[in-house]
Amino acid sequence: MASATSPLSFLISHPQSSKPIPSLPLLKRSRLHCTSSSTTAVSAKHHRRPAEENIRQEALRLHPDCDSKYSAWYEPFPLNEEDPKEKYSLDEVVYRSKSGGLLDVKHDMEALGQRSGSYWRELFDSRVGHTAWPYGSGVWSKKEFVLPCISSDEIVSLFEGNSNLFWAERLGKEHLDGMPDLWVKHCGISHTGSFKDLGMTVLVSQVNRLMKQPMGRSIIGVGCASTGDTSAALSAYCAAAGIPAIVFLPADRISIAQLIQPVSNGATVLSLDTDFDGCMRLIREVTAELPIYLANSLNSLRLEGQKTAAIEILQQFDWEVPDWVIVPGGNLGNIYAFYKGFEMCRALGLVDRVPRLVCAQATNANPLYRYYKSGWKEFNPITAETTFASAIQIGDPVSIDRAVFALKATNGIVEEATEEELMDAMSLADRTGMFACPHTGVALAALFKLRASNVIGVNDRTVVVSTAHGLKFAQSKVDYHSGTIADMACRYKNPPISVKANFGAIMDALKKSLNNGKI
Numbered sequence: 296m297a298s299a300t301s302p303l304s305f306l307i308s309h310p311q312s313s314k315p316i317p318s319l320p321l322l323k324r325s326r327l328h329c330t331s332s333s334t335t336a337v338s339a340k341h342h343r344r345p346a347e348e349n350i351r352q353e354a355l356r357l358h359p360d361c362d363s364k365y366s367a368w369y370e371p372f373p374l375n376e377e378d379p380k381e382k383y384s385l386d387e388v389v390y391r392s393k394s395g396g397l398l399d400v401k402h403d404m405e406a407l408g409q410r411s412g413s414y415w416r417e418l419f420d421s422r423v424g425h426t427a428w429p430y431g432s433g434v435w436s437k438k439e440f441v442l443p444c445i446s447s448d449e450i451v452s453l454f455e456g457n458s459n460l461f462w463a464e465r466l467g468k469e470h471l472d473g474m475p476d477l478w479v480k481h482c483g484i485s486h487t488g489s490f491k492d493l494g495m496t497v498l499v500s501q502v503n504r505l506m507k508q509p510m511g512r513s514i515i516g517v518g519c520a521s522t523g524d525t526s527a528a529l530s531a532y533c534a535a536a537g538i539p540a541i542v543f544l545p546a547d548r549i550s551i552a553q554l555i556q557p558v559s560n561g562a563t564v565l566s567l568d569t570d571f572d573g574c575m576r577l578i579r580e581v582t583a584e585l586p587i588y589l590a591n592s593l594n595s596l597r598l599e600g601q602k603t604a605a606i607e608i609l610q611q612f613d614w615e616v617p618d619w620v621i622v623p624g625g626n627l628g629n630i631y632a633f634y635k636g637f638e639m640c641r642a643l644g645l646v647d648r649v650p651r652l653v654c655a656q657a658t659n660a661n662p663l664y665r666y667y668k669s670g671w672k673e674f675n676p677i678t679a680e681t682t683f684a685s686a687i688q689i690g691d692p693v694s695i696d697r698a699v700f701a702l703k704a705t706n707g708i709v710e711e712a713t714e715e716e717l718m719d720a721m722s723l724a725d726r727t728g729m730f731a732c733p734h735t736g737v738a739l740a741a742l743f744k745l746r747a748s749n750v751i752g753v754n755d756r757t758v759v760v761s762t763a764h765g766l767k768f769a770q771s772k773v774d775y776h777s778g779t780i781a782d783m784a785c786r787y788k789n790p791p792i793s794v795k796a797n798f799g800a801i802m803d804a805l806k807k808s809l810n811n812g813k814i
């Protein structure tokens with residue numbers, strides 16, 4: 296039973312008073328509704344809050360102030376040795392350090408460390424599966440590790456996160472030498488269909504805080520350059536908050552499904568005749584000139600949300616650490632976000648180690664892979680070529696230094712996948728019940744290679760991060776299954792069979808297709 300001071304106490308409230316009830320957690324009462332004959336009639340008085348109160352108001356009543364025990368701020372990445380005191384409040388609009396380098400969000404680890412690892416594990420576990428604002432979100436259920444000082448009233452959340460950790464039983468068993476412990480973290484089965492929702496809830500919440508009274512900053516909108524997923528997430532969260540969104544997209548380089556998302560959400564959509572790297576340069580120029588807040592992962596706030604996917608993986612394994620986590624990389628913020636999530640849990644005693652990270656790139660857009668292969672000697676931005684994994688067609692990744700840091704710290708690996716390898720891997724995964732996107736195909740192709748070379752052992756617990764929903768990239772699957780891609784065998788294609796609408800023709804087609812005609 297939860298006491299008022301236990302991690303579970305946030306669930307305990309009384310409908311009519313602001314005082315917590317020390318003995319009747321939400322979970323227990325919900326069960327009473329279902330099982331006890333004297334309490335089966337579900338009426339307002341049995342709800343945890345009065346009928347006229349919404350969940351945001353309930354949160355404010357229960358926790359009127361932000362938890363000032365914990366704090367976070369920006370610091371240069373890597374730390375500025377000459378000026379170790381260089382740091383900025385999260386309420387400042389700043390994306391770069393004095394020297395022009397990246398920033399990183401730092402947490403007061405000493406304050407967080409006052410609590411034990413088991414306290415944090417229990418707290419985070421207790422929040423899963425509820426609608427208490429804002430903890431119903433997989434991101435905000437870890438609020439203390441994300442943005443501890445934001446008020447629940449300022450948060451813009453669509454209850455993102457809490458995504459499926461899918462046991463890829465058949466893929467492992469039949470196509471990876473019987474691999475029994477293979478998992479796919481479906482970050483793309485999400486509000487806007489990609490992992491970007493995790494970071495965008497944090498960034499848009501902070502913008503909302505800056506724009507609202509008492510801060511009342513003169514921000515006229517939030518902007519990003521995008522290969523299609525960041526723009527979709529930004530537009531949705533801004534639309535939910537009533538904040539203008541401005542997105543710069545490389546013309547003809549993103550899918551129709553991705554393009555229609557910001558259009559539908561009412562964003563200002565600029566389709567530019569350049570690639571993503573060109574859009575990125577332009578949004579940086581424009582945001583330096585106009586009070587438009589920059590939403591790309593250059594802005595380290597985004598990574599605070601994205602890192603919760605790593606924490607969620609640990610949680611879903613009952614706080615056991617997987618051996619490998621494979622992440623497709625483009626602008627390279629996400630690989631660092633995964634590192635941050637895992638490392639924070641290690642440092643605070645929730646787990647005792649971190650997994651080895653693999654960053655997987657498309658051969659047509661592989662600047663990190665080339666750098667890795669040079670023994671980290673020389674980084675050269677490239678002009679990325681067209682790839683079916685269009686959301687990672689990036690040649691000059693903003694977070695290159697963050698990615699290298701994450702990989703070095705986890706004894707990590709960089710792998711690449713050709714167009715044929717990534718499309719075959721995606722299609723094979725689909726044949727085992729998934730509906731993967733080409734970027735997930737890149738990560739899966741990396742897994743196939745690392746398994747074939749026995750770098751990843753057959754019994755290693757391995758998580759492949761699926762970054763977007765396959766439905767956003769349906770055209771790539773149409774091309775593959777129609778077998779019309781130049782120089783690609785499309786080994787796993789399965790085109791529809793055109794059949795005359797009569798019994799005989801149908802029987803012939805079925806005999807041919809099923810069991811090699813032996814039915």
Ligand SMILES: Cc1ncc(COP(=O)(O)O)c(C=O)c1O
Pocket residue numbers: 489522524525592623624625626627628629630686687732734762763
């Ligand atoms: C679907 C998808 N997968 C992977 C990535 C790569 O993430 P990151 O840019 O953080 O490396 C992106 C965006 O770049 C993406 O949209």
Ligand SMILES: N[C@@H](CCOP(=O)(O)O)C(=O)O
Pocket residue numbers: 519520521522523524525526590591592593625626628686687693
């Ligand atoms: N794939 C991204 C590319 C931009 O990455 P970001 O993480 O820096 O916003 C997209 O969908 O736009």
